[in-house]
Amino acid sequence: MSGRPAKRPRSDHSVVKLWEREVGLLPNRNFSNRFSASEDLIRRLGVDKKLRKHKGCVNTVSFNAAGDILLSGSDDRQVILWNWETASVKLSFDSGHRNNIFQAKFMPFSDDCSIVTSAADGQVRYSKILESGQVETSLLGGHQGPVYKLAIEPGSPFSFYTCGEDGVVKHFDLRTRVATNLFTCKEAKFNLVVYLNAIAVDPRNPGLFAVAGMDEYARVYDVRSYRSEGWYNYSQPVDHFCPGHLIGNDDVGITGLAFSEQSELLASYSDEFIYLFTPDMGLGPSPHPSSTKTEKRRTPQVYKEHKNRETVKGVNFFGPKCEYVVSGSDCGRIFMWRKKDGELLRAMEADKHVVNCIESHPHMPMMCSSGIEFDIKVWSPGGTEEPISPGNAKQDSVSRRFLFYDEEGDDHVFYLDDDDDSDDETSDESSDDDDSEEEDENGEIEENDDDDDDDGGGDSGKDNVESRG
Numbered sequence: 515m516s517g518r519p520a521k522r523p524r525s526d527h528s529v530v531k532l533w534e535r536e537v538g539l540l541p542n543r544n545f546s547n548r549f550s551a552s553e554d555l556i557r558r559l560g561v562d563k564k565l566r567k568h569k570g571c572v573n574t575v576s577f578n579a580a581g582d583i584l585l586s587g588s589d590d591r592q593v594i595l596w597n598w599e600t601a602s603v604k605l606s607f608d609s610g611h612r613n614n615i616f617q618a619k620f621m622p623f624s625d626d627c628s629i630v631t632s633a634a635d636g637q638v639r640y641s642k643i644l645e646s647g648q649v650e651t652s653l654l655g656g657h658q659g660p661v662y663k664l665a666i667e668p669g670s671p672f673s674f675y676t677c678g679e680d681g682v683v684k685h686f687d688l689r690t691r692v693a694t695n696l697f698t699c700k701e702a703k704f705n706l707v708v709y710l711n712a713i714a715v716d717p718r719n720p721g722l723f724a725v726a727g728m729d730e731y732a733r734v735y736d737v738r739s740y741r742s743e744g745w746y747n748y749s750q751p752v753d754h755f756c757p758g759h760l761i762g763n764d765d766v767g768i769t770g771l772a773f774s775e776q777s778e779l780l781a782s783y784s785d786e787f788i789y790l791f792t793p794d795m796g797l798g799p800s801p802h803p804s805s806t807k808t809e810k811r812r813t814p815q816v817y818k819e820h821k822n823r824e825t826v827k828g829v830n831f832f833g834p835k836c837e838y839v840v841s842g843s844d845c846g847r848i849f850m851w852r853k854k855d856g857e858l859l860r861a862m863e864a865d866k867h868v869v870n871c872i873e874s875h876p877h878m879p880m881m882c883s884s885g886i887e888f889d890i891k892v893w894s895p896g897g898t899e900e901p902i903s904p905g906n907a908k909q910d911s912v913s914r915r916f917l918f919y920d921e922e923g924d925d926h927v928f929y930l931d932d933d934d935d936s937d938d939e940t941s942d943e944s945s946d947d948d949d950s951e952e953e954d955e956n957g958e959i960e961e962n963d964d965d966d967d968d969d970g971g972g973d974s975g976k977d978n979v980e981s982r983g
Contacts, residue, residue: 555879556838556850556859560897562880563601565890567594572884574617575873578626584873584882586890587615587631593641595626598882598892605643610651611635616662616826621688623671628688630654630674632661638676640688654686655693662826665713668720675715677725681707685737696740697749701729702800711826712771714779722752724779726768730760732781734796753796755779757789757814761801769822770829774836774853782829788817788841790853817841817856820849825870832874832881840881842869848883848893864891 570589577584583604584596593615595605609615613634621628627643636657642650657678667673672688677699685694699708710727726732733751760766760783770782779791791814820843832838832850838859839851848869850860867886874881880894 553852553859555895556832558895558897559850559860559862559880559893560895561864561891562894562897563598563892565596565598565601565892566888567603567606568592568888568890570614570888571870571886572888572890573615573870575871575882575884575890576619577873577876577882578620579622579876580626581876581878583620583626584890585618585620585629586884587618587633588888589614591615591633593618593629593631596890601892605647605649607641607649608651609633609641610639610653611637616660617664619664619666619674621671621674622666622669628671630664630666630686630688632664632676634660636661636678636680638664638684638686638693640691652691654688654691655684657682657684659709662710663712663714663828665715665723667715668717670720675713675723677710677713677727679709679711679727681710681727683710683713683725683735696737697735699725699727699733700749701731711767711769712828714771714773716773716777717775718773718777724755724771724773726771726781728767730756730763730766730768730783731801732756732768732771732779732791734779750799752799754798754801755781755791755796755814756801757816758811760786769826770841772828772830774831776836778836780829780831780839782822782827782841785823788820788829788839790815790817790839815853815856817849817851817858819858819861820847821845825868827868827870828872830872830874832872833879840872840874842872842883842885844868846885848872862893 565584568586568588568590572586572588574587575584582597582599584598586594586596587609591609591611591614593607593609594603596602597604609631611631611633615631615633618629618631620626621630629641629643631639631641636659638654638656638661640652640654644650657676657680659679661676661678664674664676667675674686675683676686677683681699683696683699685696699710700706701708708727708729710725712727713723713725716722721736721738722734723737724732724734732755734753734755736752739752766786767784768781769784772780774780777793780788781791782788792812795812795814817839820841822844824844827842829839829841831853832840837853839853841849842864843849846863846865846867846869848860848862848864849858851858864883865885865887869883869885871884872881880892882890882892884890
């Protein structure tokens with residue numbers, strides 16, 4: 515028998531906090547933040563509504579600043595503005611893109627009338643909603659390859675950044691309609707171009723932004739260096755971030771980045787885990803693989819159990835002070851972890867195939883998700899999706915096809931049917947049967963994917979990623 519005292523169960527003390535608010539001991543704002551961050555509330559998240567209008571995979575969802583309008587873009591090349599509370603369409607228009615839309619965002623302080631988009635065709639476009647309700651779309655610039663993400667400069671109605679598979683990072687200014695090539699991201703060892711998947715701006719320090727792609731590093735740049743020193747000295751990052759055991763690993767890449775309100779950097783690695791870096795975990799402007807492996811540094815927090823292999827997935831924070839980490843998965847679920855210790859709290863069924871996008875509401879304890887299915891799911895406390903207890907979340911998350919990592923970092927692939935409780939690994943033939951069933955049930959998905967491939971052209975090795983977001 516162990517001499518350790520029994521671990522006390524976690525408690526949010528909700529009743530005590532409610533009493534403190536009622537008697538004036540706890541300000542309303544503090545109470546609201548604590549309530550929205552309550553784990554009891556997190557465990558009650560479920561599907562409240564499904565938004566149906568798109569005719570292709572929904573690759574991007576984002577809220578306006580007020581939180582009353584949801585913006586989405588899809589493989590059907592349509593941009594839709596939703597009243598998510600009534601599950602109704604406010605406005606739908608053709609983006610002008612020739613291939614799948616990967617990102618769509620409102621520009622701040624534009625009365626929700628300025629929208630920028632990027633897509634698999636490499637174009638970056640601007641859409642202006644007129645008072646008449648008509649929409650004017652125009653081409654701002656482009657990349658030589660897909661543009662998965664763009665990042666808005668916080669508080670600016672004119673300025674944003676993009677990155678593409680060509681490795682180029684661009685800055686756009688809507689006042690001049692000029693696209694400025696800031697730099698081409700290259701790795702230090704062989705000076706090879708890094709194909710970029712993700713870009714994010716630090717909300718606490720808008721002069722800093724991070725980019726990441728098909729190598730192990732998340733690189734942070736300071737745009738003030740470009741403005742003061744010019745382009746010739748700007749391609750040098752001010753910092754690099756990477757878990758120690760992945761330095762020098764040529765088989766990993768990063769598909770998603772996100773900054774917290776505390777300037778923490780979240781990075782989702784393909785075929786690996788999600789890591790949280792604090793600013794003091796940086797490797798410096800020019801990390802040397804041999805020295806960084808030997809130096810003792812703080813270990814980033816890790817988030818496990820999901821699978822990120824098939825598509826370019828984002829990653830995000832949830833909660834008023836970014837108390838949780840959320841990600842989609844190839845198994846069709848949304849995974850939610852406690853940020854500070856990496857404990858998996860929820861694994862929620864969200865798509866028959868893959869969940870790519872999760873967007874948190876700016877003010878309320880709710881979020882939206884999208885993936886390979888053609889709808890958008892609105893998640894709020896008390897929704898219809900049955901909650902999965904934390905104790906069962908890990909077990910539930912490995913149903914269907916799931917990549918599981920053991921404590922030594924070795925991977926094991928399991929192929930399980932949703933209604934099969936056994937742990938026996940099935941054959942590839944069983945996996946093929948599952949795929950054929952999905953194709954029969956969702957024939958439109960396969961048909962649309964073929965159409966998009968024909969329209970998009972390009973590198974056949976990227977067709978699956980582009981068509982599925």
